[in-house]
Amino acid sequence: MPLSVRFGGEERQFVESGLLKSQDMKAFIPSGLDINELADVVLDGGSWKVAPMPDGAIVSWPNKTSEVYKKVYLRSKSV
Numbered sequence: 001m002p003l004s005v006r007f008g009g010e011e012r013q014f015v016e017s018g019l020l021k022s023q024d025m026k027a028f029i030p031s032g033l034d035i036n037e038l039a040d041v042v043l044d045g046g047s048w049k050v051a052p053m054p055d056g057a058i059v060s061w062p063n064k065t066s067e068v069y070k071k072v073y074l075r076s077k078s079v
Contacts, residue, residue: 001026003073014053020073024051028069031060041074048074 003011003024014020025048029035041048051073060067 001028014073019053020051021075023076025074027072027074029072031067031069033070035070035072040077041072047077049077051075 003015003020003022003026005012005015005022011020011026015022027041035041035050037050037052039050041050053073060070062068
């Protein structure tokens with residue numbers, strides 16, 4: 001999924017601060033699937049790496065105690 005760049009949103013702040021690039025994407029991974037910051041992700045749309053984030057690129061969603069998905073920011077490997 002593309003990043004949400006709505007005014008005041010968290011992802012827009014990440015782009016403005018340089019942590020993410022506007023062409024980065026996000027994915028919601030089921031909690032049972034193991035992924036880490038060193039993972040390469042291959043989708044029909046291309047090959048991606050996990051975007052580096054200071055507090056970790058993988059965010060438990062909605063929170064760590066009731067994790068349903070992991071939100072992962074992805075950066076194209078061709079960039």
